[in-house]
Amino acid sequence: MINLTLYKREFKRSIKILIIFAAIITMYVSIIISMYDPELMKTLDDFVKAMPQLMSAVGMKANTTSLLGFMVSYLYGFILLIFPMIFCILRGNGLIAKYTENGAIVSLIAAPVKRRTVACTQIAVLVSGITILNLYTTILELVCAAVNFPGALDISKLLIINLGLFCLHLFIGSICFIFSCFFSDTKYSIGFGAGIPAFMYILQMLANAGGRAENAKYFTFFTLFNPDNIISSSNNSYINIFILLVSAIALYISSITIFCRKDLYI
Amino acid sequence: MCEIKIEHLTRNYGGGKGVFNLSFDVKHGEVFGFLGPNGAGKTTTIRHLMGFIKAQEGSCTINDLDCWKDSEKIQLKLGYIPGEISYFDDMSGTEFLKFTANYRKIHHNLQKDLLERFEFDPKIKIKKMSKGMKQKLGIVAAFMHNPDIFIFDEPTSGLDPLMQNRFIDLVIEEKKNGKTILMSSHIFEEVEKTCDRIGIIRQGKMAAIDSAAALKERHVRHYNVKLENETLAESFAKDFNGISNGLNVTVSARQSLEEIFMNYYGDDRK
Ligand SMILES: Nc1ncnc2c1ncn2[C@@H]1O[C@H](COP(=O)(O)OP(=O)(O)O)[C@@H](O)[C@H]1O
Numbered sequence: 263m264i265n266l267t268l269y270k271r272e273f274k275r276s277i278k279i280l281i282i283f284a285a286i287i288t289m290y291v292s293i294i295i296s297m298y299d300p301e302l303m304k305t306l307d308d309f310v311k312a313m314p315q316l317m318s319a320v321g322m323k324a325n326t327t328s329l330l331g332f333m334v335s336y337l338y339g340f341i342l343l344i345f346p347m348i349f350c351i352l353r354g355n356g357l358i359a360k361y362t363e364n365g366a367i368v369s370l371i372a373a374p375v376k377r378r379t380v381a382c383t384q385i386a387v388l389v390s391g392i393t394i395l396n397l398y399t400t401i402l403e404l405v406c407a408a409v410n411f412p413g414a415l416d417i418s419k420l421l422i423i424n425l426g427l428f429c430l431h432l433f434i435g436s437i438c439f440i441f442s443c444f445f446s447d448t449k450y451s452i453g454f455g456a457g458i459p460a461f462m463y464i465l466q467m468l469a470n471a472g473g474r475a476e477n478a479k480y481f482t483f484f485t486l487f488n489p490d491n492i493i494s495s496s497n498n499s500y501i502n503i504f505i506l507l508v509s510a511i512a513l514y515i516s517s518i519t520i521f522c523r524k525d526l527y528i
Numbered sequence: 529m530c531e532i533k534i535e536h537l538t539r540n541y542g543g544g545k546g547v548f549n550l551s552f553d554v555k556h557g558e559v560f561g562f563l564g565p566n567g568a569g570k571t572t573t574i575r576h577l578m579g580f581i582k583a584q585e586g587s588c589t590i591n592d593l594d595c596w597k598d599s600e601k602i603q604l605k606l607g608y609i610p611g612e613i614s615y616f617d618d619m620s621g622t623e624f625l626k627f628t629a630n631y632r633k634i635h636h637n638l639q640k641d642l643l644e645r646f647e648f649d650p651k652i653k654i655k656k657m658s659k660g661m662k663q664k665l666g667i668v669a670a671f672m673h674n675p676d677i678f679i680f681d682e683p684t685s686g687l688d689p690l691m692q693n694r695f696i697d698l699v700i701e702e703k704k705n706g707k708t709i710l711m712s713s714h715i716f717e718e719v720e721k722t723c724d725r726i727g728i729i730r731q732g733k734m735a736a737i738d739s740a741a742a743l744k745e746r747h748v749r750h751y752n753v754k755l756e757n758e759t760l761a762e763s764f765a766k767d768f769n770g771i772s773n774g775l776n777v778t779v780s781a782r783q784s785l786e787e788i789f790m791n792y793y794g795d796d797r798k
């Protein structure tokens with residue numbers, strides 16, 4: 263299914279980016295978790311319970327005042343979405359399209375290795391990177407929370423949220439990868455692979471701004487990952503995570519097919 | 529038995545470019561020269577044989593295996609030198625050869641012998657290699673798994689004359705070992721030394737296929753020159769690559785590839 267030699271080479275090439283992004287994530291996660299103030303949040307929470315309408319008008323819901331809710335508001339809207347997304351874009355493009363464009367893919371194809379194996383190996387490299395980033399984030403969050411506020415974190419909910427985040431990134435990765443297989447030109451591979459997720463993210467920000475723009479949420483896949491709903495145990499949120507996972511798998515399989523059928527002018 | 533077989537292959541890029549209804553074969557143990565000017569369609573044909581692109585019409589087989597569908601089975605016993613060497617340029621030559629050996633799962637590696645033969649030290653980064661060095665790297669990578677079939681796309685480009693000769697020697701050796709070789713070139717001299725048969729392609733169509741000897745005979749002119757004295761005759765022979773016999777010297781002139789093409793086509797480029 264995969265070629266170990268190629269896997270090792272490509273994985274090594276992921277490591278540098280992974281270390282940089284892990285460092286950025288470490289900085290943000292540790293600082294933000296340490297900024298959580300249970301006393302202040304408790305006061306706010308009491309306000310919310312006393313007058314829910316008033317507080318929800320200013321964007322406060324009962325559960326945002328928990329440690330997990332606090333983390334969701336400050337980490338899951340930007341940092342933990344964007345950096346793994348950039349990882350997907352860089353590696354997604356670098357694993358296929360870059361080699362097709364500069365011709366280096368010739369040494370992978372002119373060998374007794376199936377194209378399918380090449381594609382599967384590169385997917386494995388991408389998915390490994392995404393897994394490592396998400397796993398690292400989860401462990402970091404658990405450690406920071408345990409050190410600063412022992413017992414305050416709803417661990418099982420956090421795990422579900424991070425599972426959702428993982429599926430979201432698998433899906434973003436699959437978008438980047440399919441364009442990397444489709445185009446032989448990195449200009450287009452990056453253009454679509456970065457452009458579509460970025461555009462979707464902007465729609466998501468618009469939708470969050472509320473008002474009439476809220477309808478934008480129907481046009482962006484980021485809606486499918488909603489940590490607030492996971493905290494409030496809304497049923498839909500589990501289905502949405504599942505949709506992300508299935509879509510990602512479908513896109514990865516399509517990428518393999520595209521790559522196997524593709525004419526390579528090398 | 530035909531090892532490499534191309535039947536009615538067509539790949540139309542539009543604008544009269546590509547290859548059109550191309551058919552030829554290379555027999556077991558034969559060295560076939562695939563000769564044509566730049567843009568004739570040599571690389572395009574080779575891409576089909578390598579399974580890089582799919583035939584629009586017609587078919588390519590190697591050992592009765594379909595070049596598109598069964599590419600990875602064919603590649604097991606095939607050595608290929610691309611027209612343009614563009615390997616992972618973040619690697620050094622040494623790293624690349626090691627990678628290739630592991631990637632292909634080569635057990636018996638001829639790399640050391642090949643590096644010595646071409647006096648090539650692959651330690652430096654591929655990015656920093658000259659064209660000739662990259663070409664040597666390509667040659668080592670193509671030969672090191674001891675394939676039965678070779679496909680070379682203009683293999684000596686970038687090599688100095690000494691190394692070109694080493695390559696030709698290597699090809700002749702492999703021919704003696706019974707290997708089947710397809711070699712593209714736009715230089716007649718390069719293929720005539722090694723090839724049994726030569727196919728001439730122009731504007732995507734095969735103009736002629738003939739034995740190398742016959743082609744050579746047809747396109748070489750001999751002149752007999754008589755000189756005043758023997759010393760003069762000898763130096764004339766030396767200067768013009770002729771054979772002296774007393775006062776007589778025989779010199780030969782070969783038509784250029786373009787002239788040969790014109791012979792087959794007439795000059796229809798105007
Ligand atoms: N991918 C492509 N798309 C369009 N035209 C191409 C493509 N590849 C090659 N060509 C054109 O087809 C012709 C044959 O090219 P090629 O097979 O590379 O010639 P050769 O190797 O004999 O020099 C050339 O005119 C070239 O410009």
Ligand SMILES: [Mg+2]
Pocket residue numbers: 570571572611681
């Ligand atoms: Mg060419």
